[in-house]
Amino acid sequence: MEDTVALSLDEVRALAHRVLAQLGLSERQIGPVAETIVAGERDECGAHGIYRLLSCAHTIKAGKVVLDAEAVVHDMAPALVRVDGGGGYAQLAFDLGRPILAEKARNCGIAALGLNNCVHFAALWPEVEALAEEGFVALAFTPSHAWVAPAGGTRPLFGTNPIAFAWPRPNTSPFVFDFATSAVARGEIELHRRADKPIPLGWGLDPEGNPTTDAAAALAGSMLTFGGHKGSALSAMVELIAGPLIGDMTSVESIAADEGANASPLGGELIIAIDPKSFLGAAAAEHLTRAEQIFEGITGQGARLPSLRRYEARARSLANGVRVSKKLYDDIRAYLD
Structure with missing residues (x-):
């Protein structure tokens, strides 16, 4: 051991x-x-x-983080806010934007927060879980570096491009999922490489485009999306809504800006918060309780609840x-x- x-x-x-x-x-x-x-x-x-x-x-x-970055808030519209991270880590930008996003979602029923010019290294579930704990339904998306080939391709085009979702639950912790649209997070392949363990087939291709179980070869080649063309389509969606839609980089542009440093991705993140009380008014509690039937239906048959x-x-x-x-x-x- x-x-x-x-x-x-x-x-x-x-x-x-x-x-x-x-x-x-x-x-x-x-x-x-x-x-x-x-x-x-x-x-x-x-x-x-x-x-x-x-x-x-x-x-x-590698000099790819602004150490003393000062994030700047831009109030764009009644339901929109952007935070320019100034080249620093996304966590600071989210901390500044989160209370504004929450206020706008309560006022408008739904609101969006765009994080720009931020360095990303972590999962998205901390952001959406925090919003769900305040009573919001939340989604988050971010591109990364171009490490992942589209379905049927062999050359990196997409990032790992995670999608996160959180749903508030009465009297218990929120329902949260957060998964890369790649077959696995890149960090998992790196941990296999560090431990000198093979990766499962379906995680990546070697530099020649051949399926591989060698973690180092997959890191040098390309990763694969989950679910074939379905994961590939979702990955393309993330590129669009958390890249050009909010005025930030695609994964191809991010890795070009990296200039071979192999540093963490620089780019954008889109976070959406929805207030059930705005949609449902006095009936919100009733419908959130009714939603519990779905979770009970999952766990009641021994299935895994993310x-x-x-x-x-x-x-x-x-x-x-x-x-x-x-x-x-x-x-x-x-x-x-």
């Missing part, structure tokens, strides 16, 4: 703060970025936990802390030496 290190969540948070500060990131950015990393580790999402400190370090050292695994992991981590790979821990600690 791989050697592991036991950490409390406070120790994970402190480690993230120390490493990010050592790398020169501004205090305003450190807090939101660190909380996203803590959330990933807490919910046993290994590819989005402290492992992401390595990608942060690489991206910062988000439950994370919440179960969260309870364990809050009670017992987490265990992380000693090699990963040592690699991260090296930035403090």
Whole structure:
């Protein structure tokens, strides 16, 4: 069994703060970025936990993050707001835009937040879950770097292009899903490479366009979408609505701007919040309760309900802390030496 290190969540948070500060990131950015990393580790999402400190370090050292970025809010319309992240991490821009998005959604029933010129390294579920905890139905989309071939193709065109959705539930945690439109998140392939483990067929192609189980070959070649042409169409949708629609880059443009640095993607994110109370008025509680029949129908037959695994992991981590790979821990600690 791989050697592991036991950490409390406070120790994970402190480690993230120390490493990010050592790398020169501004205090305003450190807090939101660190909380996203803590959330990933807490919910046993290994590819989005402290492992992401390595990608942060690489991206910062490559000069692809504005360390003292000042995000700027642009109030566009009664139901639209944009935040220019100034080349900093998306977490700071979201923190600034979220209360404005919430206010606009309550006033108009539905509102959209565009994040521009932001560095992205994390999952989207923290954003939509936070909005659902305020009572909103929420969706989020973002392109990335061109790592993924379209269905039937062999050359990278799309990003991993995740889609996230959250639904508020009475007296329990929100229903949340967040998945890449690629067959798997790129971080999962990287974790296989680090562990010298083969990847399943269907995750990627080698540089010659052949199916491969070699993680390094897939990273050098192209990833694949999930579900063939269906995942490919959804990935194209994400490119459009979180790229040109909000005046930001496509995945091809993002990787060109990267200039071979292999840093985290720079680009946009679209977040939509819908207020059930605006649609339903006094009947909102009744209809949200009626929606519970869907969740009961899923779990009642033993089927998997997305988000439950994370919440179960969260309870364990809050009670017992987490265990992380000693090699990963040592690699991260090296930035403090």
